[in-house]
Each structure stands twice: as C-alpha cells, then as structure tokens.
Amino acid sequence: MDSDIARPITSLPALIVKELASLVGGRISVAPSDLYVRGKGECYHPSFPPDIICFPETTEEVSAVAKLARRESIPVVPFGAGTSLEGHTAALQGGICIDLSRMGRIIEVRPEDMDVTVEAGVTRKQLNSYIRDTGLFFPVDPGADATIGGMAATRASGTNAVRYGTMRENVLALTVVLPDGSIVKTANRARKSSAGYDLTRLFIGSEGTLGIITEITLKLHGIPEAIVSAVCSFPNAAAAVNAAIETIQSGIPVARIEFIDQVGMDAVNRFAGLDYPVAPALFFEFHGSWTGVEEQAERAGEIATANGGAAFAWASSPEERSKLWQARHDFHYAIMALRPGAKIWGTDVCVPISRLVDCIEFARTDAADAPFPVSTLGHVGDGNFHMSYVIDPENAAERQKAEELASRLGFHALSLGGTCTGEHGIDYGKTKFMMAEHGAPAIALMRLIKSSIDPDGLFNPGKILPGFNHFDRGTEFTDRA
Amino acid sequence: MDSDIARPITSLPALIVKELASLVGGRISVAPSDLYVRGKGECYHPSFPPDIICFPETTEEVSAVAKLARRESIPVVPFGAGTSLEGHTAALQGGICIDLSRMGRIIEVRPEDMDVTVEAGVTRKQLNSYIRDTGLFFPVDPGADATIGGMAATRASGTNAVRYGTMRENVLALTVVLPDGSIVKTANRARKSSAGYDLTRLFIGSEGTLGIITEITLKLHGIPEAIVSAVCSFPNAAAAVNAAIETIQSGIPVARIEFIDQVGMDAVNRFAGLDYPVAPALFFEFHGSWTGVEEQAERAGEIATANGGAAFAWASSPEERSKLWQARHDFHYAIMALRPGAKIWGTDVCVPISRLVDCIEFARTDAADAPFPVSTLGHVGDGNFHMSYVIDPENAAERQKAEELASRLGFHALSLGGTCTGEHGIDYGKTKFMMAEHGAPAIALMRLIKSSIDPDGLFNPGKILPGFNHFDRGTEFTDRA
Numbered sequence: 001m002d003s004d005i006a007r008p009i010t011s012l013p014a015l016i017v018k019e020l021a022s023l024v025g026g027r028i029s030v031a032p033s034d035l036y037v038r039g040k041g042e043c044y045h046p047s048f049p050p051d052i053i054c055f056p057e058t059t060e061e062v063s064a065v066a067k068l069a070r071r072e073s074i075p076v077v078p079f080g081a082g083t084s085l086e087g088h089t090a091a092l093q094g095g096i097c098i099d100l101s102r103m104g105r106i107i108e109v110r111p112e113d114m115d116v117t118v119e120a121g122v123t124r125k126q127l128n129s130y131i132r133d134t135g136l137f138f139p140v141d142p143g144a145d146a147t148i149g150g151m152a153a154t155r156a157s158g159t160n161a162v163r164y165g166t167m168r169e170n171v172l173a174l175t176v177v178l179p180d181g182s183i184v185k186t187a188n189r190a191r192k193s194s195a196g197y198d199l200t201r202l203f204i205g206s207e208g209t210l211g212i213i214t215e216i217t218l219k220l221h222g223i224p225e226a227i228v229s230a231v232c233s234f235p236n237a238a239a240a241v242n243a244a245i246e247t248i249q250s251g252i253p254v255a256r257i258e259f260i261d262q263v264g265m266d267a268v269n270r271f272a273g274l275d276y277p278v279a280p281a282l283f284f285e286f287h288g289s290w291t292g293v294e295e296q297a298e299r300a301g302e303i304a305t306a307n308g309g310a311a312f313a314w315a316s317s318p319e320e321r322s323k324l325w326q327a328r329h330d331f332h333y334a335i336m337a338l339r340p341g342a343k344i345w346g347t348d349v350c351v352p353i354s355r356l357v358d359c360i361e362f363a364r365t366d367a368a369d370a371p372f373p374v375s376t377l378g379h380v381g382d383g384n385f386h387m388s389y390v391i392d393p394e395n396a397a398e399r400q401k402a403e404e405l406a407s408r409l410g411f412h413a414l415s416l417g418g419t420c421t422g423e424h425g426i427d428y429g430k431t432k433f434m435m436a437e438h439g440a441p442a443i444a445l446m447r448l449i450k451s452s453i454d455p456d457g458l459f460n461p462g463k464i465l466p467g468f469n470h471f472d473r474g475t476e477f478t479d480r481a
Numbered sequence: 482m483d484s485d486i487a488r489p490i491t492s493l494p495a496l497i498v499k500e501l502a503s504l505v506g507g508r509i510s511v512a513p514s515d516l517y518v519r520g521k522g523e524c525y526h527p528s529f530p531p532d533i534i535c536f537p538e539t540t541e542e543v544s545a546v547a548k549l550a551r552r553e554s555i556p557v558v559p560f561g562a563g564t565s566l567e568g569h570t571a572a573l574q575g576g577i578c579i580d581l582s583r584m585g586r587i588i589e590v591r592p593e594d595m596d597v598t599v600e601a602g603v604t605r606k607q608l609n610s611y612i613r614d615t616g617l618f619f620p621v622d623p624g625a626d627a628t629i630g631g632m633a634a635t636r637a638s639g640t641n642a643v644r645y646g647t648m649r650e651n652v653l654a655l656t657v658v659l660p661d662g663s664i665v666k667t668a669n670r671a672r673k674s675s676a677g678y679d680l681t682r683l684f685i686g687s688e689g690t691l692g693i694i695t696e697i698t699l700k701l702h703g704i705p706e707a708i709v710s711a712v713c714s715f716p717n718a719a720a721a722v723n724a725a726i727e728t729i730q731s732g733i734p735v736a737r738i739e740f741i742d743q744v745g746m747d748a749v750n751r752f753a754g755l756d757y758p759v760a761p762a763l764f765f766e767f768h769g770s771w772t773g774v775e776e777q778a779e780r781a782g783e784i785a786t787a788n789g790g791a792a793f794a795w796a797s798s799p800e801e802r803s804k805l806w807q808a809r810h811d812f813h814y815a816i817m818a819l820r821p822g823a824k825i826w827g828t829d830v831c832v833p834i835s836r837l838v839d840c841i842e843f844a845r846t847d848a849a850d851a852p853f854p855v856s857t858l859g860h861v862g863d864g865n866f867h868m869s870y871v872i873d874p875e876n877a878a879e880r881q882k883a884e885e886l887a888s889r890l891g892f893h894a895l896s897l898g899g900t901c902t903g904e905h906g907i908d909y910g911k912t913k914f915m916m917a918e919h920g921a922p923a924i925a926l927m928r929l930i931k932s933s934i935d936p937d938g939l940f941n942p943g944k945i946l947p948g949f950n951h952f953d954r955g956t957e958f959t960d961r962a
Contacts, residue, residue, distance in 0.1 A: 112730065112835035155675045166673050168682075169650055182922040190831040191863045192647050193900035194636045194686055195907055195918055196945055197927045201649075201682030205675055222732035249593065251703035292773050350671040354593035382672045419674035426676055437676055441663040445934070446678050452933040453926070464677055 004393070006046040009035055010094055016072055020054055020096065023064040027055035027102065038077075038097045041084035042144070044345040044393065044402070045429060050077055050091035055102045059175055059183055059214040062098060066212070067181035069096055075461050076179075078208045080150030081123055083142075085346050086427035088154065088207055092462040098212060100149055106130050107215065115172060115189055117217045120149025127218075136220040139164035142423065143329050149213045154425040155205030159328070162248070162381030163255040163287065164221060166423070167204055175215035176203050179454040189217060202449075207425055208460035210453050224287035227255075228297055229321045230312035232304045233279040237261055237364065237376065240280045241357050243307035244380040248353055250303065252296050256285035258328055259378035259385065261364075264335060267375065268327045271334030276327075277310070282380075283328050284312075285321075331377055335388050338373045343393040345402035349413035350384040350422025359416055363387050363409045370405065372398055384422035411436065431466045485874070487527035490516055491575055497553055501535055501577065504545040508536035508583065519558075519578045522565035523625070525826040525874065525883070526910060531558055531572035536583045540656055540664055540695040543579060547693070548662035550577055556942050557660075559689045561631030562604060564623075566827050567908035569635065569688055573943040579693060581630055587611050588696065596653055596670055598698045601630025608699075617701040620645035623904065624810050630694045635906040636686030640809070643729070643862030644736040644768065645702060647904070648685055656696035657684050660935040670698055683930075688906055689941035691934050705768035708736075709778055710802045711793035713785045714760040718742055718845065718857065721761045722838050724788035725861040729834055731784065733777050737766035739809055740859035740866065742845075745816060748856065749808045752815030757808070758791070763861075764809050765793075766802075812858055816869050819854045824874040826883035830894035831865040831903025840897055844868050844890045851886065853879055865903035892917060912947045 009032060012020075021028045029035075035049035051074075056062045069076045075095030082089055091097060103119035106127065110116065111134040118127060125145045127138050140151060142158035150156075152174065157166035164170065173187040176199075186199035203211055234240035237259075244257050259282055260268065266278045282304065286296040301312055315324045327334075336344055351359045360376060363385075367374040370389065378385030387409060389402040410420040410433045420426075420433035435443055447465055451457075490513060493501075502509045510516075516530035532555075537543045550557045556576030563570055572578060584600035587608065591597065592615040599608060606626045608619050621632060623639035631637075633655065638647035645651065654668040657680075667680035684692055715721035718740075725738050740763055741749065747759045763785065767777040782793055796805045808815075817825055832840045841857060844866075848855040851870065859866030868890060870883040891901040891914045901907075901914035916924055928946055932938075 110833070110835070113833040114730070115833070155673075155679075157673055161673060165650070168673070168679065169646070178922075178926070182925070184922045184926055185920055186923065188895070188900055188918065189833045189898045190865075190900040190903060191834070192636075192638055192642060192649070192831055192865065192903050194902045194904050195900045195911070196686070196915060197691075197930060198636070198649065198679075198682045198686055199923060199926060201679045202930075205677070205679055210678075224732075249595070251705075288773075289776055291776060292769075295770055295772060350673055352591070352594040352596070352670045353672070354591070384671075384673060414669070417670045419669055419671040419676045421675045422671060422673050423675050430676070434677060437669065439666055441659070441665045442667065442680060444663070445659070445665055445680060448933050449678060449683075449930065452929050 004046045005036065005049065007048045007094065009049050010051050012051050012074065017052060020052065020065065020068060023068060024054045024056045024061050029053045037082065038079050038089055038099065039091050041082050041087060041089045043085045043087055044343055045087040045090060048090035048092050050097035051094045053097040053099050055099050057102045059177060062177045062212055062214050063181045063183055065096060065098060066177050066179060069458055070179060070181065070456060073456060073458065075458050077460050078153070078212045080121065080147030081145060083144035083146045083150070084154065084427065085424045086429040088425060088427045088463065090428065092428060100147065103214060109134060111136060113189065114220045115217055116220055117215060118148050120147060120214050120216065122148050124148060124151065131220065135223055137223050138218055139221055140167055140170055143332065148216050148218065152204050152213050152216050153207050155423070157379070157423045159256045159258055159379060161379060162257060163253055168201060170219045171200055171204055171216055172219060173217040174200055174203055174213050176211035176213050178211045179456065179459050184211070207427060207463050209450060209464050210459065226290040226293040227285065227287055227321065228293050229283070229285045229315040229324050230297065231276055231281050231283050231324060232312050233277040233281050233310045235279070235308045237280045237360060238357050239308045240282050241360055241380055243304045243309055244282055245353050245356060246303045246307070247300050248381050250299065252299050254284060254296065254300065254381060255287040256283065257381040258283040259376070259380045260328070260331065261376040263373060264331055264375040264377055267334040267338050268331060271337050272327050272330050274327055276313070283324065335373070335375050335390055339390050341392065342390045345389040345391050345406065346386055347406035347409060348384060348386040348422050348424045349409055349418055349420060350382060351413050351416045351418030353383040355416040355418065356380060356383050359413055359418065360385055362412050366408055367405050370401060382422065383418070426464045428462050431464065434465065485527045486517065486530065488529045488575065490530050491532050493532050493555065498533060501533065501546065501549060504549060505535045505537050505542050510534045518563060519560050519570055519580065520572050522563045522568060522570045524566045524568055525824055526568040526571060529571035529573050531578035532575045534578040534580050536580050538583045540658060543658045543693055543695050544662045544664055546577060546579060547658050547660060550939055551660060551662065551937060554937060554939065556939050558941050559634070559693045561602065561628030562626060564625035564627045564631070565635065565908065566905045567910040569906060569908045569944065571909065573909060581628065584695060590615060592617060594670065595701045596698055597701055598696060599629050601628060601695050601697065603629050605629060605632065612701065616704055618704050619699055620702055621648055621651055624813065629697050629699065633685050633694050633697050634688050638860070638904045640737045640739055640860060642860060643738060644734055649682060651700045652681055652685055652697060653700060654698040655681055655684055655694050657692035657694050659692045660937065660940050665692070688908060688944050690931060690944050691940065707771040707774040708766065708768055708802065709774050710764070710766045710796040710805050711778065712757055712805060713763050713765065713793050714758040714791045715762065716760070716789045718761045718841060719838050720789045721763050722841055722861055724785045724790055725763055726834050726837060727784045728781050729862050731780065733780050735765060735777065735781065735862060736768040737764065738862040739764040740857070740861045741809070741812065742857040744854060745812055745856040745858055748815040748819050749812060752818050753808050753811050755808055757794070764805065816854070816856050816871055820871050822873065823871045826870040826872050826887065827867055828887035828890060829865060829867040829903050829905045830890055830899055830901060831863060832894050832897045832899030834864040836897040836899065837861060837864050840894055840899065841866055843893050847889055848886050851882060863903065864899070907945045909943050912945065915946065
C-alpha cells in the first residue's frame with residue numbers, strides 16, 4: 001500500500017481538528033487506512049490521502065465545515081462511494097475529506113409526480129430497491145453502485161443513457177453548499193422552467209470544484225410493461241459497431257445497446273461461468289409494451305443479421321436478464337481477473353456516432369502491440385466507449401504505455417468532433433485535454449466561473465482546471481507516483 | 482403607436498454610429514418604425530426602442546459590435562424574430578439592437594449523426610423545411626416561428642416537449658459572443674460529455690444577459706413511421722386535466738397532449754371555421770410505429786373515457802393533422818379575435834403534475850370575475866399552462882387586473898413547488914418572482930455569475946436579475962407604459 005501513496009499524510013493543528021469534530025458531532029477519522037481509501041477511488045491513480053475525514057449528517061453540517069475550511073484556508077474534497085475512475089476523490093493538496101455516506105436518507109418519494117428527493121450519500125441501488133413497489137425506477141446506471149451525489153457531480157451516465165439520458169437530463173434540482181458555506185437550492189420540482197440561469201446544470205459535472213451537492217431531486221421513470229434482453233455475436237468489432245450505429249440511426253428506441261469485444265467476452269465467460277461465443281458482441285435491451293418490444297427486437301435483429309450478426313440469445317425472464325446484465329456489469333472485474341495482480345487503466349471517449357467505427361478501430365490498432373491485455377467496451381448507442389488496459393501497476397513501462405495510448409485516443413476523439421470523456425469526468429487524470437477540447441475562450445470562461453465561486457481555490461483543488469491550487473506545490477503531484 | 486412607446490428614442494453620437502456601421506458592412510437602421518418593432522416583441526408590454534439596430538452577418542461581426550459597445554459603455558440587446566411574450570427584446574436603457582435575422586444560414590446537416598448546425602437567425606420552420614428530405618425533424622415547437630437563437634436564449638419548449646424535451650435537452654453546442662467580445666464554443670458534437678462545466682446550459686435560458694448566441698448545434702429526431710392526432714372533449718376542465726395527468730402517469734409516450742378550455746375552443750372554431758364541440762378539450766398526438774401508435778391511442782382513449790371524455794375525433798392524414806394543429810397554433814390569434822382591438826396579456830406557469838388541477842382551478846376561479854375574456858391553454862403533459870387575459874391595452878384598469886391575476890397565479894404556482902414560467906422566460910415582466918422562486922443564496926449566485934461575465938451590465942440590462950442596469954435610471958422603466 002505504501003508504494004501506492006503519492007502524498008504523505010499530514011496533520012491539521014489540534015485546535016482545528018477539535019473544532020471540526022465539534023461541527024459534525026465528533027464524526028471524524030484520521031486513521032491512515034481510512035485516509036488511504038478516501039484518497040484513491042477505484043482508479044489506476046495512486047492515493048492522495050486527505051488529512052482528515054469528517055462525516056456530516058446534514059447540509060448545515062457541510063456548510064459549517066465549508067466555512068471553517070474557508071476561514072482556515074484548508075482544501076475540501078467530497079467523497080461518495082469512491083467508485084471514481086479518474087481520481088475525483090484524490091486530495092491532491094490534502095485537507096478535509098467530506099464523506100457523505102452518512103447522508104443516506106431518501107427524503108421523499110412522490111410517485112404521482114414521478115420524482116424523488118434523496119441525500120447525496122444514497123446509492124443508485126439503494127434508491128431502486130427503496131422505490132421498487134412504486135412501479136418506478138431510476139435508470140441512470142454507470143455500472144458501479146455509485147452515490148447519487150457522486151453521479152451528479154460527475155455527470156454520470158452508463159448503459160441506459162441512450163434511452164433515458166444522463167444525470168444531466170434526470171436531475172430536477174440540487175441543494176449545494178458553496179465554498180462560502182451558503183446553501184443554494186438550484187431549482188424547484190417543475191419539469192421545465194425558463195426562470196433564470198440553469199444553476200442545476202452548472203453543478204452537474206462540476207466534480208466538487210464549485211460546490212458540494214448534498215441533496216438531489218431526480219426524475220423517475222415507469223418500469224416498462226415488457227423488458228427483453230438479448231446478446232448477439234458478430235464476426236468482428238466493426239460489424240458489431242456498424243449494427244449499433246444503424247440501429248440508432250433507424251430510430252429504434254433501444255434502452256441499452258452495449259458492445260463488448262472478443263477479449264472481453266472471453267473474460268466475462270470465465271469470470272461468470274457463462275458460455276457466450278468468444279466473439280465481439282452487442283448486448284441489447286428493449287423496453288416498452290409487449291408488442292412494442294417485439295417490434296423493436298425484430299427490427300434490431302434484422303439490422304444485426306444484415307451486418308453478419310448471429311441469432312439473438314434471448315433473455316426475457318427477470319432471472320435471465322439479471323444474469324445477462326450481471327455479465328455485462330462484471331466486465332471490469334472479469335477483465336482485471338485476466339491477469340493476477342493487475343489493475344485497469346481505463347479511459348473513455350465519446351464521438352458523434354458516425355465516427356464511432358473510426359475511433360474504435362484507431363484505439364484497437366494503436367493498442368495492438370501493447371504488452372498487456374486490452375479490451376473495448378462501449379455504450380455504443382451514445383458513441384461512447386471505454387478502453388481497458390490491464391496493466392501491472394508496479395511496472396512503470398506499462399503505466400507509461402497505457403498513458404500514451406489513452407492520450408492518443410483522447411486527442412483522436414477530439415479530432416473526430418468528440419470529447420475526451422463521455423462519462424468518467426476530467427478530474428486530474430484528463431486535465432491535459434481540456435484546452436484542446438474547449439479552446440482558450442471557453443477555458444477562460446470556466447476559470448472565471450471557478451474563480452468567482454471559489455476565489456481561494458479550496459474546493460477539490462487541481463481538478464478539471466489545473467491552476468486552481470491552494471498551494472503552489474500543486475504541480476509536484478501531476479506526475480503519477 | 483406613440484402611446485405604446487415607453488422610452489424616447491435617443492441618438493448615439495455620429496462617430497459611434499459611423500464606426501458601428503463600418504463594423505457590419507453598413508447594415509444599420511435608425512428608422513423609428515424599425516426601432517419600435519425591435520423594442521416590442523409580441524407582448525403586452527409597450528415598446529422600449531433601441532437607439533440603433535445593426536444587422537451582423539457573422540459571429541466575428543457580433544464580436545466586433547460587442548467590443549465597441551463595451552468600450553463605449555452602450556447597452557446591447559439581441560433580437561431574433563420578435564416573438565417573445567415577456568419583453569426580451571425591450572431595450573430598457575436604449576443602446577444597440579443586434580438583429581440576427583441576417584445570420585440565417587444552415588451551416589451543416591449531418592443526417593448520419595442526427596444533428597445540424599445553424600446560425601442564430603434560422604427559424605424553426607425554415608430548419609424543418611430545409612431538412613425535410615432527410616427523414617429527420619427538429620421537434621421543439623413553441624407555436625410561433627421563433628428563431629433557433631431566440632429559442633435557445635429563452636429555453637423555449639412548446640407542444641412536443643413532453644416527449645422530445647425542451648431546448649435544454651435538444652441543444653448540443655453553442656457559439657456565443659461574450660460581453661468582452663470573446664467567442665466561446667461551449668461544446669463539441671458528442672451526445673454526452675463529462676469534460677468540464679456545462680457552458681451550453683449556462684447560456685440556454687440566459688436571455689441575452691450573459692452572451693449573444695450566434696450558432697447552435699441541435700439534435701434532430703427521426704420522423705416517426707406513424708403519426709396520429711386526435712381531439713377529445715370533456716365535460717369540464719378538471720376532467721380533461723385529470724385525463725392528461727393519468728395519461729402521463731401511466732407512462733404512455735404521447736408526443737403532444739394539449740389542453741384548451743371551452744372559451745378557447747369556441748374561439749378556435751370561429752377563427753378557423755371548425756366545428757369542434759364547444760367544451761374543454763385535449764389535443765393528442767402519438768408518434769411511433771403503426772402498431773405502437775395504435776396501442777398508445779387505445780390506452781389514452783380508455784383513460785379519457787374513464788374521465789368522461791367523448792370519442793376521439795381522429796386525424797391521421799397529414800392534411801387532417803395539419804388542420805387540427807393549425808387550430809391549436811391559431812389559439813393565440815383566435816383568442817385575440819374574440820375582442821376587436823384587444824391584446825393578450827399572457828402568462829405561463831409550470832407545476833409538478835400532481836398539482837396541475839389545483840393550479841388551473843386557482844387561475845380560473847381567480848379570473849372568474851374579470852371584465853375581459855380569459856382562456857386557458859396547457860402543455861399539460863409537462864404541468865405547464867398559459868392563461869390568456871384578452872384585455873383592451875388602452876384600459877389601465879384592465880391592465881392592472883391582468884397583472885394582479887398573473888401575479889397571484891405566479892406566486893400560487895411557487896407555493897405548489899412550481900415555477901413562475903415554464904417556457905416564456907423572466908425578462909423584465911417576471912423579475913418580481915425571482916427571489917421568491919429561487920431564494921436569496923441562488924439569486925446571489927446568479928448575480929455573481931452575471932457580474933463576472935458582464936461586469937458593466939451591458940448585455941440586455943434590466944432582464945432576469947434587476948439591478949444590472951447600465952444607467953441608474955433603470956427603475957423608472959419598471960412601470961409599464
């Protein structure tokens with residue numbers, strides 16, 4: 001573990017610790033193992049542990065911590081479930097980690113309005129389990145059981161986004177604590193509004209750099225009458241991706257359309273004891289009425305066949321579907337299991353759908369001579385895919401190779417009119433793409449917004465926009481361990 | 482016309498006029514009739530004419546005008562098609578009107594990505610006419626043939642929003658000129674991205690107060706295989722609205738579900754020579770495959786019947802549908818024709834759908850003794866409805882009564898968890914609701930954003946957030962006429 005710590009744990013003055021503890025009912029921790037976990041997330045980055053963790057239970061407690069942090073000029077980093085892949089929770093400059101896991105209340109479910117208000121620490125699975133009896137569900141599904149607060153802060157999406165949208169489309173309102181401790185409610189519960197600036201969307205995707213999200217009001221969706229899933233194998237990756245593109249272009253309202261390459265299917269089979277053909281595959285899911293689902297599946301099947309796809313392997317009972325999607329969700333761990341002791345250096349990009357084959361082929365060709373397993377997984381309906389480089393984290397050459405591949409892929413996606421990240425976020429892992437993606441005037445505007453709201457640069461410093469570092473020592477941490 | 486001008490037309494110094502003309506190829510106007518029209522829009526407010534109009538043809542020309550305006554401290558107000566209902570185009574403090582009508586190019590249609598890039602002056606009908614052969618359409622339909630730039634700036638929506646979303650959901654990227662003249666591209670064309678702050682949504686709904694939108698990249702949607710429309714009469718307004726609520730709650734993916742009250746149906750019949758029953762009605766439209774549409778219509782019909790609705794009057798041929806929706810779109814003019822010489826004082830609110838009957842009943846009861854015709858029209862699938870007060874614009878007592886009714890309705894919508902405007906915008910007609918709707922911390926944050934981006938308060942001064950006025954004389958214009 002020691003070699004995986006990029007920053008020495010330091011201590012805040014005893015008086016500050018005492019005051020902080022008093023603000024949150026004594027719920028703090030300075031145990032090294034706790035600090036290590038908070039500074040890491042599920043990513044390839046080393047841990048940047050915070051100096052202290054506090055566990056507020058209310059928005060007011062978060063506000064009190066923010067005020068203390070500002071008065072004492074201490075960095076603040078929020079933490080949800082720690083499922084970030086780009087280092088969102090890394091305390092690059094130490095400071096206070098605000099762990100929101102004790103803000104886990106579901107405040108109000110309103111089935112008649114198809115919405116719900118939750119605290120930031122509720123996870124998506126907790127929410128869906130809680131509301132199961134209402135006939136409604138929350139569709140945004142990034143795979144990991146992330147917190148709703150973390151998902152909002154990262155503008156998360158996942159497998160269902162092609163039909164139901166991302167967090168951008170599914171959040172109605174937020175409660176946010178600003179760096180000055182003020183508590184902003186960004187909107188009310190109306191489904192649409194033209195009343196002033198869209199503060200909600202300002203914070204969605206801001207990764208804790210503008211405010212700490214403490215409550216979220218979400219849209220819910222009716223559980224469809226019929227849900228049918230299927231897996232279809234293809235002779236090669238391009239055929240599968242082309243089938244996905246044509247499915248989207250033909251307007252079939254698929255709920256999910258996921259690509260997994262041959263390496264991934266092999267890994268998933270081994271990991272989960274399944275026997276899908278070891279070939280590039282699309283995982284489909286169709287939502288609607290029984291006749292609607294049948295119609296969708298038939299048309300998607302025709303497109304698949306025309307692209308060389310094999311017959312659909314169907315799953316319509318909840319058990320079969322659950323098994324099928326478990327395989328898809330196990331992808332990350334299945335790939336990791338290909339190589340004992342390995343870690344995944346993951347990256348994701350998103351391009352206009354007509355450029356998807358180009359971009360995936362580029363990524364796979366570029367990685368063809370990599371000295372480690374490589375696999376491709378895509379939310380291809382959105383033009384979004386992930387490359388997983390299964391590296392030995394102790395091997396500097398492999399780390400460097402993965403970084404080079406991810407870097408070239410990011411810039412290639414930009415050249416195709418795409419983005420360097422469809423859903424993982426920038427954090428500090430992808431700041432190098434920001435100027436190329438957005439251009440100097442847009443970056444200047446983002447900096448202006450950041451410096452207006454967080455003039456001291458205390459909220460998640462070093463993230464999204466480098467240069468907002470509390471200490472000048474910010475740069476010493478930009479090289480990875 | 483003179484009595485309808487709230488601000489004397491003043492003149493800019495000749496040197497400034499000359500310089501401005503040179504920046505836009507001589508395309509300027511100071512003709513009083515031109516100035517009057519630009520300062521008015523289709524609203525009940527009097528005209529606040531600008532001092533001069535310029536007609537840029539490129540983003541760079543807009544940027545040059547913004548730089549001149551900043552250097553000389555002159556207010557800037559953008560103008561599209563002038564279909565605003567809340568006074569967006571009013572030059573409350575004079576200055577330069579930037580008329581974007583000459584920026585009317587459709588820059589690129591990309592059917593394979595289902596998106597399009599247009600200049601701000603393209604209207605929605607021009608766009609849909611242009612792309613007809615691609616099999617795609619742009620769904621956002623506020624009724625008026627507004628410009629895409631104006632629709633983005635106002636966060637417009639309309640009849641299709643219940644299925645296809647508002648401008649918030651349908652804009653992929655913007656080009657925006659900031660008050661310092663810099664040109665920002667807010668995003669690329671990826672369908673989703675987690676790369677930094679959501680600058681696109683920051684400008685959507687900002688009503689020209691943060692920047693001038695010059696180019697817009699929009700999502701397009703496939704024209705459905707089948708489109709069927711129907712009108713259904715109900716014994717009373719509450720029955721119709723309840724049927725709409727149940728339709729939404731049951732998850733039927735209606736493309737449009739519009740409410741028109743008895744007064745409105747009578748007016749529409751007279752205006753368009755139709756013979757619908759003079760009773761509260763719902764206008765439905767269903768999009769999908771033929772079997773899907775049939776299924777949707779059947780289920781919606783059952784819900785309507787259960788709420789006392791009559792048999793559906795169907796329209797499935799394009800001609801019949803066009804006639805039906807023309808009736809709906811003529812509503813504004815049909816209502817106005819109820820009373821010769823009258824104008825409509827219109828207002829719109831949006832509430833969580835479970836509160837919609839309450840809110841509509843409140844609005845109608847409150848207006849029961851009004852000395853002028855009153856009609857209710859609703860995009861009820863979103864919880865959004867409009868009250869139209871058909872007033873004599875010369876009658877101060879009527880104007881005051883309409884304002885009182887609109888004011889009480891706005892605050893009542895807030896008390897139900899709704900918003901004071903679902904789609905018309907704040908502009909200067911609704912600034913009084915802003916504090917009550919958002920609360921002091923959110924308003925402070927909006928002011929911070931405004932003052933950071935437009936420190937001199939030159940972009941559409943007096944709108945959304947009162948107090949950002951270039952001249953101190955701002956307040957003298959807050960009374961109408």
